[in-house]
Amino acid sequence: MPKAILTLNAGSSSIKFALYECVPGRQRLVSHGVIEGIGTAPRFTVRAPDGTVLEDYRWAAGIQLGHEDLLKPLLTWVTSHLGQESLVAVGHRIVHGGSDFHRPTRIDDAVLAALEKLVPLAPLHQPHNIAAVKAISSLRPDLLQVACFDTAFHHDMPPVATRLALPQTYTEEGVRRYGFHGLSYEYLIARLRELSPDLAGGRVVAAHLGNGASLCAMRNGRSIDTTMGFTALDGLVMGTRCGSIDPGALLYLQQVHDLRAVDVEYMLYHESGLLGVSGISSDMRILQVSEDPRAREAIELFVYRLVKELGALTSALGGLDALIFSAGIGEHAASVRAAVCERLAWLGIECDPAANARHDTLISTSRSRVRVFIIATDEEAMIAAHTAHALAVSRE
Numbered sequence: 001m002p003k004a005i006l007t008l009n010a011g012s013s014s015i016k017f018a019l020y021e022c023v024p025g026r027q028r029l030v031s032h033g034v035i036e037g038i039g040t041a042p043r044f045t046v047r048a049p050d051g052t053v054l055e056d057y058r059w060a061a062g063i064q065l066g067h068e069d070l071l072k073p074l075l076t077w078v079t080s081h082l083g084q085e086s087l088v089a090v091g092h093r094i095v096h097g098g099s100d101f102h103r104p105t106r107i108d109d110a111v112l113a114a115l116e117k118l119v120p121l122a123p124l125h126q127p128h129n130i131a132a133v134k135a136i137s138s139l140r141p142d143l144l145q146v147a148c149f150d151t152a153f154h155h156d157m158p159p160v161a162t163r164l165a166l167p168q169t170y171t172e173e174g175v176r177r178y179g180f181h182g183l184s185y186e187y188l189i190a191r192l193r194e195l196s197p198d199l200a201g202g203r204v205v206a207a208h209l210g211n212g213a214s215l216c217a218m219r220n221g222r223s224i225d226t227t228m229g230f231t232a233l234d235g236l237v238m239g240t241r242c243g244s245i246d247p248g249a250l251l252y253l254q255q256v257h258d259l260r261a262v263d264v265e266y267m268l269y270h271e272s273g274l275l276g277v278s279g280i281s282s283d284m285r286i287l288q289v290s291e292d293p294r295a296r297e298a299i300e301l302f303v304y305r306l307v308k309e310l311g312a313l314t315s316a317l318g319g320l321d322a323l324i325f326s327a328g329i330g331e332h333a334a335s336v337r338a339a340v341c342e343r344l345a346w347l348g349i350e351c352d353p354a355a356n357a358r359h360d361t362l363i364s365t366s367r368s369r370v371r372v373f374i375i376a377t378d379e380e381a382m383i384a385a386h387t388a389h390a391l392a393v394s395r396e
Contacts (some may be wrong), residue, residue, distance in 0.1 A: 003190065004030065004086045005391070006078060007383040009093040010067070010132035013038050013124065017074060018380040022088075022391075030082075035070050035315040044073050067128075067135035075139055089144040090136050091387030093379060094184060095125035095232065095249050097149030098156065099174045104152075104386035107133055107145040121178075121231060124269050146387040153182030154216070154223045161225040163318070177234075179226035181208040183379040185216045188324050193221070195361070199371055202321035205313050207306070208377065209336070210327035211239035211282060213307070217313035225316045227309050233268055236309060237302045239282035242272035244305075274298045284329045284336070303336060305344045320347055320370050325363075326377040341372060 002021045009016040020027035022062025031054060033046040042065055046055040055077055059065065078087050092107075096118045099306075103306040105111055112133060136145055147377045162176045185206050193200040204218045213236040214228045225236030227244075237243045245268075253259045259267075267276075275282035276296035280290060285293040314320045323344075325337050334356050341351035341364075356363040364372035 002086065003088045004078070004082050005089050005091060005384050005387050006074075006087060007091045007093075007380045007387070008071075008132050008136075009379065009383075010128045012128055013040075015067075015070060015132065016380070017249070017382065019078060019082075020384040020388075022388055027381070027388055029381075032380065033118065035074065038070065039064065042070065044070075046074075046077060065225055067131040068138055071132065072139055075136075087140075087143065089146060089387050089391045090140075091146045091148055091383040091390075092129060092133055093150065093383055094129045094147040095150045095180065096122040096178070097147075097151045097155075098178075099176070100150045101147065101149050102155035103389055104149070106390055107147050107148045111147065123265070124232065143390055144387075146383075146390045148183060148383045150180045150182045151178045153186045154179030154226055157223050157225060161333045164230065175230060177216075177226075177229035179216070179223065180228045180232045181212070181214050181216070181226075182223070183382045184208045184326065184377040185218070185223065185226075185292075187378050187382045188375050189218055189221045192322065192324065192373070195373070195375075196322070199322045203314075203317040203319050204322045204324065205310055205317070205320060206324040206326060207310070207330050207340075208327045209236075209306075209325065209330035209333075212241065213238045213243075213306075213327070213329070215313055217317050220318060220374055225313055227313070237298075237305050238273045239284075240270050240273045240275045242268055242276065257388045274302060277301055284333055287334060288333065299336070303339045303343070307340055310340070310344065314347065322371045322373065324373045324375050326375050331359070331374055331376055337363065337372075337374070344370075 003230055004025065005020045005022060007018045014034050016034050017030040019030045021030050029049050029050055031046050035042065037043050040061065041061040042059040044057040045053065047053055055356060087220050094115060098118045100114065115130055119327060133145055136143060164176060166175060188206045189200055192204065201220050206216050208214050212232060215227055217224045217228045233241050235243050250264055253264060273282060274287060278287055278294045280292060280295055281287060287299055329336055338351055341349050349372060350365045350368040350374060352363055352365045359374055362371065362373055364370065
C-alpha cells in the first residue's frame with residue numbers, strides 16, 4: 001500500500017485538510033475536505049479531487065468539541081480507506097515562525113514550546129495551529145509531524161524591508177516585519193515558472209486576496225517585500241481586519257474611548273475591514289450584489305488600498321513584469337480585478353474583458369506591457385511537498 005501524507009490548516013472555525021499519496025517524484029491528491037462550523041454546528045466533509053462527496057458527517061448543533069474530538073473521525077476515515085500503516089506524516093500550516101523558523105521543521109517538544117511563545121504575534125491563528133499539532137500527537141504519537149511556516153518565504157527579504165523604525169532594543173528582540181501567506185506565494189511563483197519561466201525570473205507582484213489579503217513583490221522568485229508586517233493585521237483592507245492604520249488612531253481609541261488593549265485587538269481582528277466599513281458583511285460576494293452604498297464604499301476602499309500598495313511594491317521592484325491574482329477574491333471576483341487593472345493602466349496594464357470574465361489564466365491583452373494572470377493557489381500542495389521532503393530526510 002502506498003504511503004500517504006495528511007495536511008492540516010487549522011483555524012478558529014474550520015480545519016481544512018488534504019490527503020496525498022506519495023508516488024515517485026511527487027504527491028498525488030487523494031481527497032480533501034473541511035471540518036467546519038466548529039463551536040456552532042460541526043460538520044466533517046471529505047471530497048474526491050473531482051469534488052464528489054465521499055463522506056459527510058454532522059455533529060449535534062451547539063456541541064463543543066476539542067481538536068482531538070474533531071480530528072479523530074478524520075484519522076479513522078483515513079485508516080479505513082488506506083489501512084493502518086499507510087499514513088506516515090502530517091504537515092501543518094503554522095502561521096508564524098518568528099525569527100528562528102525559516103524552513104519546514106520536524107515538530108518535537110522543543111519546537112512546540114517555541115511555537116507557543118509566538119502566539120502573541122498571531123493570536124488569531126497560532127493557537128489553533130498548535131492545538132491541531134497536540135491533537136495529532138495524542139491520537140497518533142507515531143506520526144511524523146512537520147511545521148510549514150507562512151512567514152518562511154519572506155525570511156530573507158532585504159533588511160531594509162524588515163525593519164520597523166522603533167528603538168533598537170525592540171528590533172533585537174524580534175519586533176520586525178515578517179510577512180505572511182508565504183506558502184501561497186511559494187506555490188504561485190512555482191506555477192508561474194511552469195507557465196512562463198522568463199517572467200518568473202523577473203519582477204512579479206502576487207496578490208493573495210481572500211478574507212486575509214496581502215501582496216508580495218518578488219524578484220528572481222524571491223520575496224523582496226510584502227504588505228503584511230509584524231502581524232497579519234498590516235497592509236491591505238481585509239474581510240474583518242483593518243490593514244495599515246495610523247498608530248495614533250489606536251492611541252486615540254484607547255485614551256478617548258477608554259478601550260482596553262484586548263478591546264482594540266478584537267476590533268482590529270474581528271470588526272474592521274470590509275465588515276467594519278460596510279456594516280453588512282466581510283464577504284466580497286455579498287457586498288458585490290448589495291445595493292447598499294456602504295457596500296460600494298467598502299469595495300472602493302479595498303480596491304484603492306490594493307492599487308496604492310501595488311504601486312509601492314512596483315517602486316520597490318523598479319518596475320513590473322507580471323501581476324498574479326489569487327485566493328478567493330483574486331480568483332473569482334472579476335469586477336475587482338478589472339477595477340485594479342483599470343487603475344494601473346499607467347503601468348501599461350491592459351485587461352482583456354472577455355478573458356477576465358471567463359477567469360482565464362492569462363487575462364491581459366497582447367498589447368499589455370505587464371502580463372496579468374489568475375492562478376489558483378494551493379497551499380496544501382506546498383505543505384505536502386515540504387512534508388514529503390522532511391519524511392525522506394528522516395529516513396536517510
